[in-house]
Amino acid sequence: MMSERPVLVIGAGLAGLAAAVELARAGLQVLVADQAQAPGGAVHRQPLPGVRSVASRTQRRRWDGLMTAVQAQGARITLAMGTAFGGVDHTGAVLLTGAGARLFRPRALVLATGARERVQPRPGWTLPGVETAGSLQTRLKMLAQPPEGRVLLAGSGPLLLALGAELTRLGRPPIAIVEAGRPLARPLAALGLPLSYLTEGAGYLARLRLAGVPVLPATHLVAIRAEAGALLADLDTPTGRRSQSADRIALHDGIAPNDIGLPDCPALPMVRAGDCREALGARAALADGQAQGAALAARLLGQPMPAPAAEVIRQRAAQVLVARLHAHDGAARLAALPGDTILCRCEGRSLNDLRALGPGPTDRQLRLDGRFSMGACQGRFCAEWVARLAAPDTEKPRLGAARWPARPIAIADLLAAPDETQGDPA
Amino acid sequence: MSTILWQGRPIPFHPGESLASALIRAGVLILGQAPTGQPRAVFCGIGQCQGCLVRVGGRLVEACLTPCRTGMDVFPEDGEHDV
Amino acid sequence: MPQPPDFDVAIAGAGIVGASVAWHLAGAGLSVAVIDATGPAAAASGASDGAVSVASKKPGPLARLASASLLYTRVLSQGGPLAGAFQARPSYVFGQGAAELAAMDALIVKLGQIAGPVRVSADGGRGVLPGLGTGVERLVALDGEGHMPGHKAVRAYLARPGITPVWPARIMGITADDAGVTLDLGARRLRAGRLVAALGVSTPDHFPALPVIPRAGQLFITDRGPAGALPGSLTAAAYLLAKTDSPAAAPLPPVVIDPLATGQFIIGSSREDHGDPLRVDFATLRQLMTRSVAAWPMLAELRVIRAFAGIRAAVADGLPIVGPLPDAPRILMATGFEGDGICLSALIGAEVARMARGLPPSDAVAADLNALSPSRFTPQRQEGRA
Numbered sequence: 077m078m079s080e081r082p083v084l085v086i087g088a089g090l091a092g093l094a095a096a097v098e099l100a101r102a103g104l105q106v107l108v109a110d111q112a113q114a115p116g117g118a119v120h121r122q123p124l125p126g127v128r129s130v131a132s133r134t135q136r137r138r139w140d141g142l143m144t145a146v147q148a149q150g151a152r153i154t155l156a157m158g159t160a161f162g163g164v165d166h167t168g169a170v171l172l173t174g175a176g177a178r179l180f181r182p183r184a185l186v187l188a189t190g191a192r193e194r195v196q197p198r199p200g201w202t203l204p205g206v207e208t209a210g211s212l213q214t215r216l217k218m219l220a221q222p223p224e225g226r227v228l229l230a231g232s233g234p235l236l237l238a239l240g241a242e243l244t245r246l247g248r249p250p251i252a253i254v255e256a257g258r259p260l261a262r263p264l265a266a267l268g269l270p271l272s273y274l275t276e277g278a279g280y281l282a283r284l285r286l287a288g289v290p291v292l293p294a295t296h297l298v299a300i301r302a303e304a305g306a307l308l309a310d311l312d313t314p315t316g317r318r319s320q321s322a323d324r325i326a327l328h329d330g331i332a333p334n335d336i337g338l339p340d341c342p343a344l345p346m347v348r349a350g351d352c353r354e355a356l357g358a359r360a361a362l363a364d365g366q367a368q369g370a371a372l373a374a375r376l377l378g379q380p381m382p383a384p385a386a387e388v389i390r391q392r393a394a395q396v397l398v399a400r401l402h403a404h405d406g407a408a409r410l411a412a413l414p415g416d417t418i419l420c421r422c423e424g425r426s427l428n429d430l431r432a433l434g435p436g437p438t439d440r441q442l443r444l445d446g447r448f449s450m451g452a453c454q455g456r457f458c459a460e461w462v463a464r465l466a467a468p469d470t471e472k473p474r475l476g477a478a479r480w481p482a483r484p485i486a487i488a489d490l491l492a493a494p495d496e497t498q499g500d501p502a
Numbered sequence: 503m504s505t506i507l508w509q510g511r512p513i514p515f516h517p518g519e520s521l522a523s524a525l526i527r528a529g530v531l532i533l534g535q536a537p538t539g540q541p542r543a544v545f546c547g548i549g550q551c552q553g554c555l556v557r558v559g560g561r562l563v564e565a566c567l568t569p570c571r572t573g574m575d576v577f578p579e580d581g582e583h584d585v
Numbered sequence: 586m587p588q589p590p591d592f593d594v595a596i597a598g599a600g601i602v603g604a605s606v607a608w609h610l611a612g613a614g615l616s617v618a619v620i621d622a623t624g625p626a627a628a629a630s631g632a633s634d635g636a637v638s639v640a641s642k643k644p645g646p647l648a649r650l651a652s653a654s655l656l657y658t659r660v661l662s663q664g665g666p667l668a669g670a671f672q673a674r675p676s677y678v679f680g681q682g683a684a685e686l687a688a689m690d691a692l693i694v695k696l697g698q699i700a701g702p703v704r705v706s707a708d709g710g711r712g713v714l715p716g717l718g719t720g721v722e723r724l725v726a727l728d729g730e731g732h733m734p735g736h737k738a739v740r741a742y743l744a745r746p747g748i749t750p751v752w753p754a755r756i757m758g759i760t761a762d763d764a765g766v767t768l769d770l771g772a773r774r775l776r777a778g779r780l781v782a783a784l785g786v787s788t789p790d791h792f793p794a795l796p797v798i799p800r801a802g803q804l805f806i807t808d809r810g811p812a813g814a815l816p817g818s819l820t821a822a823a824y825l826l827a828k829t830d831s832p833a834a835a836p837l838p839p840v841v842i843d844p845l846a847t848g849q850f851i852i853g854s855s856r857e858d859h860g861d862p863l864r865v866d867f868a869t870l871r872q873l874m875t876r877s878v879a880a881w882p883m884l885a886e887l888r889v890i891r892a893f894a895g896i897r898a899a900v901a902d903g904l905p906i907v908g909p910l911p912d913a914p915r916i917l918m919a920t921g922f923e924g925d926g927i928c929l930s931a932l933i934g935a936e937v938a939r940m941a942r943g944l945p946p947s948d949a950v951a952a953d954l955n956a957l958s959p960s961r962f963t964p965q966r967q968e969g970r971a
């Protein structure tokens with residue numbers, strides 16, 4: 077067994093495990109590493125021992141089916157939980173840290189690191205008690221215990237409705253859902269969505285309506301202040317400004333591939349699967365994981381390439397429509413933010429700091445002089461907005477190339493990983 | 503019941519729970535200070551934003567990714583290092 | 586036939602050397618354009634650790650020039666452009682094993698011969714500085730050196746009125762005649778009385794006869810540690826071994842541990858002959874880390890937040906190239922500093938500015954500057970590529 081180099085899959089969510097199953101079915105040895113303590117990823121985050129699952133029947137069926145397929149592969153698939161991906165270098169060596177720490181050369185690499193949330197900067201978005209909707213939802217899935225106090229959900233996207241409905245089902249409905257777009261304004265257009273989207277969305281809305289949760293369309297949460305032990309959110313509504321007091325605020329402005337700092341390495345066969353390749357959500361992640369896994373297996377074994385996944389194409393069309401239904405002018409409001417708005421959360425760099433660089437700063441000036449995208453998160457939460465503000469006319473702004481490592485690594489951990497690369501064929 | 507220690511104060515946790523989750527449930531929202539002096543807190547919950555860094559045994563760890571273990575000594579990360 | 590000049594002097598390259606030349610020329614009342622393919626401090630100057638070090642310079646002309654430049658850098662930091670960029674601080678050289686200990690003896694001799702501003706303040710075991718680990722057999726503490734982040738110096742120099750920034754602009758061709766130099770920038774032509782080519786790693790694109798190659802050094806940056814615990818840079822004597830006339834194979838990695846004002850550390854570096862700034866490998870990084878932790882054990886508790894390869898312009902004989910091209914004296918070279926530009930830029934900026942104004946070099950440094958002249962290579966110049 078040790079003589080066969082495994083294919084390494086990073087991420088034990090839908091896409092990663094689906095890819096692992098296809099690779100194992102083809103007869104390959106697969107090692108799946110994930111920083112979490114249990115498989116599931118973000119979407120299928122599993123409840124802690126003794127906690128009742130908050131997942132819907134459909135969700136549970138999807139996950140149980142996948143886990144059954146994983147178990148059917150027996151020893152061909154090994155799970156390394158509590159194990160973080162430390163990157164791959166130009167020689168094809170991969171570093172894992174944590175429980176399954178090692179430095180080795182896998183036969184191939186599947187990156188299935190899922191999605192990250194996009195959150196637009198607003199005054200007060202760094203205050204304690206303000207977090208992303210995904211962060212709040214992750215804890216909900218693990219503990220089935222909603223937070224204390226009044227929860228306000230704001231931003232844009234279907235996740236806000238899903239999270240609101242879950243909180244409601246657990247007996248603590250949010251005080252409001254603030255949605256920048258107008259997803260319900262064109263019901264005829266929405267009919268173009270797959271039936272499963274419509275029934276899921278209708279279910280969420282029915283639950284929220286029954287509990288009397290206000291869903292405020294075309295409304296922007298423009299600023300948050302801490303006041304008298306609570307959070308005060310300024311809402312820009314179609315009929316004017318108003319304030320809303322809350323104890324917790326969850327923000328969410330959409331998702332993007334979680335691919336910042338992920339490597340390309342010519343020395344190693346490598347594919348990306350699921351949301352980390354293209355953020356299309358859970359349904360596509362399963363299909364894409366299967367497709368990418370099968371394609372990689374065919375490539376490694378010199379077999380004919382399988383057909384691309386039709387389901388991924390269907391989901392892409394559905395996501396385009398979802399995005400259109402939620403369309404809003406939020407990004408255009410960036411330039412109108414107050415100057416002291418924090419853009420870089422790591423180093424506390426503000427819009428004023430950006431403007432002080434003068435007109436048309438280069439990437440290098442933004443990074444070295446402005447110190448944007450230089451903190452420990454490598455620009456995950458500021459680079460997109462800083463690049464847009466610095467070059468408003470650019471179609472696809474970016475801010476320098478992300479460097480290794482994708483996430484900070486303790487030097488002691490890096491030195492502790494056993495080196496299995498010696499004597500390996502490079 | 504199993505507890506971790508936050509600046510010496512016992513905080514209960516559910517088996518398998520992350521430091522971030524246990525601290526939030528105990529009402530601990532501020533986990534340290536940013537270099538600017540602003541309070542830091544859990545933000546992304548999945549190890550991306552580095553907002554929830556805390557110090558365990560002299561090392562910086564992401565509270566949202568680190569499972570609680572009984573008796574773990576956890577301290578805020580506020581730029582005042584005494585390693 | 587040639588058009589009248591747009592500028593008195595065009596400077597190709599907005600790194601620390603080009604920026605210093607520009608500052609000095611603008612101060613003398615000349616009109617200056619600074620052209621760069623990317624922008625300020627886009628290459629080696631922006632990727633440097635910022636150590637203003639005489640100790641690490643190759644003995645001979647380079648070390649003497651570095652010493653003079655350090656003095657001048659201090660002058661420019663007293664209310665001049667480098668105020669806020671240059672900080673005086675102690676520096677340390679450590680060693681382990683016979684080869685490194687011998688290199689430290691040679692360092693003390695070198696500094697004694699220069700008799701400049703850098704002095705040995707302590708020489709002993711690892712007890713000299715609290716916090717050192719078992720990887721330190723001997724420590725030499727130096728007074729008089731300092732720290733200057735390259736991008737800060739570049740920004741300060743280029744802020745002087747009279748300097749016209751031209752970036753991003755790629756130079757497609759360079760043509761010199763008796764009256765001046767014409768740069769082909771694709772969309773336009775820029776004419777100047779003289780050209781200063783401070784092109785760093787891009788030098789071979791336009792001057793292929795000059796033996797300048799890209800040399801990469803892997804570096805990594807940590808998150809914040811206890812600020813002030815290490816008062817200055819900690820350099821392995823192996824680094825000195827690499828900077829001699831006959832570079833000996835260093836028995837241990839030539840690490841430099843440099844504390845930043847933020848409490849972060851920047852630690853390097855390897856020496857590899859390629860030009861890919863994103864190319865790092867775990868084997869090299871682990872070697873650098875192992876030695877760094879042995880010298881300064883507290884680093885083990887820190888996290889690496891970024892690693893990359895700093896790309897420096899290296900010259901075959903280990904000396905930079907400074908001075909007029911023999912067959913095109915209106916083109917002045919100022920390139921090939923291989924990371925030494927941080928320390929040398931102040932003096933070189935002043936001296937190249939003198940050359941560009943048709944003045945002779947300052948007496949005190951004339952002989953040493955002459956050792957850097959491009960005339961030491963085959964005196965032929967290629968026209969810029971079409």
